[in-house]
Amino acid sequence: MLYAILCYHDEDVVMSWSKAEDEAVLAKRKLVQKDFVERGKMGPAIRLVPTTGATTIRASGNEQLVLDGPFAETKEQLLGFYLVDCENLDEVIDFAKRMKEGESCTFEIRPVQIFEEGVLPQKVKVAS
Amino acid sequence: MNDMAWIETALTGARPQAMGALLRYFRDLDRAEEAFQEACLRAMRTWPVKGPPRDPAAWLIFVGRNAALDSVRRDSRNTALPEDSAISELGDAEADMAERLDDSHYRDDILRLMFICCHPDLPATQQVALALRIVSGLSVREIASAFLVNEKAMEQRITRAKRRVSEANVAFGAPGAAERAERLAAVAAMIYLIFNEGYSASGGEVHVREPLCNEAIRLARLLLRLFPAEPEVMGLLALMLLQHARTPARIDGNGDIVLLEEQDRSQWNRDMITEGLALVDKAMRHRKPGIYQVQAAIAALHARAAKPEDTDWQEINLLYQMLERLQPSPVIRLNRAVALFKTQGPEAALLLIEPLEERLSNYFYFHGVRGALLMELGREREARTAFDKAISLARTPAEAAHIRQQIDRLISDAKPRAKSA
Numbered sequence: 001m002l003y004a005i006l007c008y009h010d011e012d013v014v015m016s017w018s019k020a021e022d023e024a025v026l027a028k029r030k031l032v033q034k035d036f037v038e039r040g041k042m043g044p045a046i047r048l049v050p051t052t053g054a055t056t057i058r059a060s061g062n063e064q065l066v067l068d069g070p071f072a073e074t075k076e077q078l079l080g081f082y083l084v085d086c087e088n089l090d091e092v093i094d095f096a097k098r099m100k101e102g103e104s105c106t107f108e109i110r111p112v113q114i115f116e117e118g119v120l121p122q123k124v125k126v127a128s
Numbered sequence: 129m130n131d132m133a134w135i136e137t138a139l140t141g142a143r144p145q146a147m148g149a150l151l152r153y154f155r156d157l158d159r160a161e162e163a164f165q166e167a168c169l170r171a172m173r174t175w176p177v178k179g180p181p182r183d184p185a186a187w188l189i190f191v192g193r194n195a196a197l198d199s200v201r202r203d204s205r206n207t208a209l210p211e212d213s214a215i216s217e218l219g220d221a222e223a224d225m226a227e228r229l230d231d232s233h234y235r236d237d238i239l240r241l242m243f244i245c246c247h248p249d250l251p252a253t254q255q256v257a258l259a260l261r262i263v264s265g266l267s268v269r270e271i272a273s274a275f276l277v278n279e280k281a282m283e284q285r286i287t288r289a290k291r292r293v294s295e296a297n298v299a300f301g302a303p304g305a306a307e308r309a310e311r312l313a314a315v316a317a318m319i320y321l322i323f324n325e326g327y328s329a330s331g332g333e334v335h336v337r338e339p340l341c342n343e344a345i346r347l348a349r350l351l352l353r354l355f356p357a358e359p360e361v362m363g364l365l366a367l368m369l370l371q372h373a374r375t376p377a378r379i380d381g382n383g384d385i386v387l388l389e390e391q392d393r394s395q396w397n398r399d400m401i402t403e404g405l406a407l408v409d410k411a412m413r414h415r416k417p418g419i420y421q422v423q424a425a426i427a428a429l430h431a432r433a434a435k436p437e438d439t440d441w442q443e444i445n446l447l448y449q450m451l452e453r454l455q456p457s458p459v460i461r462l463n464r465a466v467a468l469f470k471t472q473g474p475e476a477a478l479l480l481i482e483p484l485e486e487r488l489s490n491y492f493y494f495h496g497v498r499g500a501l502l503m504e505l506g507r508e509r510e511a512r513t514a515f516d517k518a519i520s521l522a523r524t525p526a527e528a529a530h531i532r533q534q535i536d537r538l539i540s541d542a543k544p545r546a547k548s549a
Binding site: 012013015016047049050051052053055067068069088089090093111113 | 137352357362
C-alpha cells in the first residue's frame, strides 16, 4: 500500500524560522528517512509554495470559476491530488477545468517543488 | 519552539490586525500602541498558563481596548480600578467577543495602518522607519541599527513622523474602491522602499541588510493575503523574492559586490525563485500590467537563465520599454541601456544614456554604466573619468570597491603583458 503523509503547520510560524531552525528540522527528519531510503520505501517529497501562490477552481452552476488564493472551506476533505508538468498556470487551469467539467468538486492549484526525489518512482504501479 | 518563542511569533503575526483595529477605536497612534503593548504584556502573563487563545489578534484587540479604556477612566476619575484580578478572566473573553471582526473589516484596518505610515509628506526614510515601528513592531533600537544611526536620532525621526501623521487626518471610515486602490498603491511603494533599504543599503559598511528584506517580503505576503486578486501585489512579492533570491551570491567573501553576470547561480535561493516565478505567472493571467509586475517579469527572465548567456535580453529590452511607458524615468532608461548593449552593442546603449547625463549626474550607477560602455568602446580615458566620478558618489564601501575593480581591469587591459595573472 502506498501512503501519503500530508504535512500541516502554520505558514507564518514556519516562515519565521531561521535557516538554522529550518535545517535542524529537516536534518532530524532525514535521519529517520535514511532507513526507508535504503530499503527502497521512500517516495518523492514535495514542497508546496506558500498559499499566496495558490489558485482555486470552483463550480458555480455550470460555470467553473477561477479564483486567486487557496481553498479555504473546512466542510470538504482533501481526497487526493494530481501532479502534472505544465508550461504555465494557464495550461494547468485549462487542464483542470476540463477534468472537473460537470463536477461540483473544488480544485486548488499549487505550484510545487520536488524537495527530494526519493527512490520509489520506479516501483510505483497502479494496483490491478 | 518554546512557549516564549511561540508567543513572540503569535504577537508579531497578530500585530498588524490588532494595531489596525485599536487605531480605528482610538484614532491615535500613541494610544493604540500603548493599548497594544499592554495587551502583549498581559498575553505573556496569561498565555503560558491558560494556553494560547484560538484567535490571538481578537484577544489582543479586546484586552488592549479594555485596558486603554480603563486607563482613560482612571485618569479622568483619578481613582484606582481593579487591575489584574478583573482582567485575568479575559482568557476566555474571545468566546463572547462583542465585535467579531470579519475579513473585510480587518483588511481595511491593516491597510489603513500601513497607509498612515506612507503619508506623502513623509520623506522616504521616515516612512520606512515609521512602518517598521508601527506595523512591524521593531524596537527603536532595532530600527536604528538597521539604519546605522544612533537610537536617539531614530527616536526623534519616528516622533517627528508620528506628529506629521497625526496632523494629516487620515479618514477612518471604510474606504471606497478608488480610495482603497490608491492606498494599496502607496503601501506597495512603501513596502518596496523597506526592501530597497535592505537590498541596497544607502550608507555604512553593510551592503545588504537581510532583516529589512525579509520584513518587506513578510508585509507583502500579508498584503497579498488581504488582497489575493491584486496582480500588482503579486508582482511586488514576486519582484522582491526574485531579487532577494540572489542575495547569497551578491557579495563575495571580501564583501565586494558580484555582478549579476558573474554570480554563482547555484547559490541563488531556489525556494524563493520557484515562488517568485509562480507569482509572476499568476499575475500575468490578469492582463493588467503594472510597474511591479513588469519588473518582476524582468527579474524572472534572469532567474530562468541557468547561465548568463542564456538570458533573453531581447525580451528584457521590450519589458524595459513597457516599464518606461508605465513610469517614465531616467533610471529605467539607464537600466534599459544595459539590455540594449547586450542586443545591439555599446554604441547604441551609450547613445541612449548620453541625454540622461544632466538628470543623473549625481547617480553612482549612471557613471558606472557609462564607464563600462566607454570601456567596451575602447575609450579608456573617458571611461576612467566616469569611474572616478562613480567612486566619488558611491554610498557604501562595496559600491566603491566594485568600481575600483573595473578600473583595475581597465588598467590591466591597457597593458595586457605587464603582469601575467
